[in-house]
Amino acid sequence: MTIKHWTPPQFSLRFVHVWRRNLLVWRRLAIPSMLGNLADPLLYMFGLGYGLGRMLDDVGGMSYIGFLAAGIVCSSTMMSASFEAMYSGFSRMHVQKTWDAILNAPLTLDDVMLGELVWAASKSFLSGCAVLIVATVLGLVPSPLALAVIPLIFLTGLAFSGLGLIMTALSPSYDFFMYYFTLCVTPMMLLCGVFFPLDQLPAAAQAVAQLLPLTHAVSLARPLVAGEIPPTWLLNIAVLAAYAVVSFYIALALTRRRLLQ
Amino acid sequence: MNAPPLTASGLRKFYGAHEVVCGVDFALRPGECFGLLGPNGAGKTTTLRLCLGLTEPDAGDISVLGRPVPQQAREARLRIGVVPQFDNLDPDFTIRENLLIFGRYFGTSDHELNARIPDLLDFAGLASRADTRIQTLSGGMKRRLTLARALINDPELVFLDEPTTGLDPQARHVIWERLRQLLKRGKTLLLTTHFMEEAERLCSRVAIMDHGRIIAEGGPRALIAQHIEPQVVEVYGEIAPDWAERFGRSHAERCEITGETIFCYTHDPAPLIADLDGRSDLRYLHRRASLEDVFLKLTGRELRD
Structure with missing residues (x-):
């Protein structure tokens, strides 16, 4: 890495065309893609929510499935953003050379990366919202305050898209992404309060969890779904925003090093 | 049309300690086909990438269509077409969509693009297959589509990086014929190749590159007379x-x-x-x-x- 890779990004509105290109591809496969994205989180929600929920009176002051719903909204957003930024992003960057083609037009790598970031966040936004809608239909979302979860889903998507793009910039092949899923995504699923309240964890694990972005997404979503203002909302938003901005900046520098030789 | 469409002077580029472009100077004349010839690894593709502003030179100046590059590479690329060495057409789209989506990157309206696309499809000989997915196309058809795509912004200058590598003789002759049509329309072409026959047929001037330097430059017949x-x-x-x-x-x-x-x-x-x-x-x-x-x-x- 040299200092040149870290020059501040300069964006143009042409990033929208990268986003539109990806949207057009997605529209072809929208229905199977949405069903695929929904199946996994809904299986967790129903399987654990009803199955395990029968044995629990209440968790954090609500039914277990209600507790789980807010967590699953966040974790499915994380999954969807990570998959799109890594597997699909890597296809476009490395396998199909779509980015190379775009860079011959009057777009810069900064524009392409911004388009990819916003696209992956948009796709994960649909996944997160779909889970939220299902939960609402099931009567698990008692308060209109849950509407505030909608922008939160997008912010969460940006944070995980940025992290995914870092992995894409470093990846020699698709296999590489398994490390990230095993070492980062799965631990976050289990440690960040999706399935059980954080205070069940030992203090050290709780401290680690506070550093992870999914914890902050769940800390915002769960009270909002239940109709309460999240107690540490400013901190939670700041952490997610910082993850989005910093990870994207790192991903951009790494991708400049990789492609602009 | 009097100013040179492209001038490069004193270009140098290092990858680590290895110098891949070592002081290259050349200038294109309006409406000519200029060939950069050289064996693999001579620095041809790197020189093209430098001229497109995709990588920054360690020394030297580049001006493309009156714009300094890389400082105003974006503005320069608005009026350049590029046929890359390896096809990077969009496999998710049809022939027509490949042209339309690529044209949008230039900020051209869909209305304008839809007006241009039929001519480009004719030029590429692909009009009857406009709505075919590109996976089913032969190598020659893909190259023709890539050439048509490079013209979607009606460029003044077209970069062609080994445009006929891997094609059969029929497909190669069709590409050569299309490139001559472009010259007739007044486009300036910058061609890299290691097919000397291609350079002799198309180029009014060539520069032979080796180990990052231009070692000879001139018209093909003049170079033959001078060196051999x-x-x-x-x-x-x-x-x-x-x-x-x-x-x-x-x-x-x-x-x-x-x-x-x-x-x-x-x-x-x-x-x-x-x-x-x-x-x-x-x-x-x-x-x-x-x-x-x-x-x-x-x-x-x-x-x-």
């Missing part, structure tokens, strides 16, 4: 090296030996042919010297991998 004897007799056979020592060397100005083939360069081939004509143990071919002979003389015959 005008007639070549190629001699093949087991005893050819022996024949070269005994007879060839003393009757040609220059002989090059590779395995069992002898290349005799000369102004007067008559004595060589008189000796070879009656023989059954040697076969020969008499031809005019070509750009390939110049290229091999200047860059050597050893393999470049």
Whole structure:
């Protein structure tokens, strides 16, 4: 890495065309893609929510499935953003050379990366919202305050898209992404309060969890779904925003090093 | 149209400690086809990437269509078309969509693009397949579509990086014919290739690059006249090296030996042919010297991998 890779990004509105290109591809496969994205989180929600929920009176002051719903909204957003930024992003960057083609037009790598970031966040936004809608239909979302979860889903998507793009910039092949899923995504699923309240964890694990972005997404979503203002909302938003901005900046520098030789 | 469409002066580029472009100067004239020739690894593609502003030079100045590059590369690329070395068409789209989506990157309206696309499809000979997915296309069709895509912004200058590598002769001739049409329309072309025949047919001027430097520059016929004897007799056979020592060397100005083939360069081939004509143990071919002979003389015959 040299200092040149870290020059501040300069964006143009042409990033929208990268986003539109990806949207057009997605529209072809929208229905199977949405069903695929929904199946996994809904299986967790129903399987654990009803199955395990029968044995629990209440968790954090609500039914277990209600507790789980807010967590699953966040974790499915994380999954969807990570998959799109890594597997699909890597296809476009490395396998199909779509980015190379775009860079011959009057777009810069900064524009392409911004388009990819916003696209992956948009796709994960649909996944997160779909889970939220299902939960609402099931009567698990008692308060209109849950509407505030909608922008939160997008912010969460940006944070995980940025992290995914870092992995894409470093990846020699698709296999590489398994490390990230095993070492980062799965631990976050289990440690960040999706399935059980954080205070069940030992203090050290709780401290680690506070550093992870999914914890902050769940800390915002769960009270909002239940109709309460999240107690540490400013901190939670700041952490997610910082993850989005910093990870994207790192991903951009790494991708400049990789492609602009 | 009087200013040079592209000038590069003193270009240098290092990858780590390895200098891949070592002080390259050249300028294109409006409406010409300029060829950058060189063996693999000579620095041709890097030179193109520098001129597109995709990588920054370590030294030197580039001006493309009046814009300094890389500072205003985005503005320069608005009026450049690029045919890359490897096809990077969008496999998720049809032929027509490939053109439309790519045109949007230039900020052109869909209305305008839809008006341009039929002509480009005709130019590429793909009008009847406009709504086909590109996976089903042959290599030649993909190259033609890539060429059409490079014209979607009606560029003044077109970069072609080894545009016919991997094509069969029919497909290659079609591409050459299309490139001549572009020249007729007044476009300026910058072509990299290692097919000397391609350069001789298309280029008004060529620069031969090796190890990151331009080692010769000029019109193809002028380079041949300047660097090499005008007639070549190629001699093949087991005893050819022996024949070269005994007879060839003393009757040609220059002989090059590779395995069992002898290349005799000369102004007067008559004595060589008189000796070879009656023989059954040697076969020969008499031809005019070509750009390939110049290229091999200047860059050597050893393999470049």
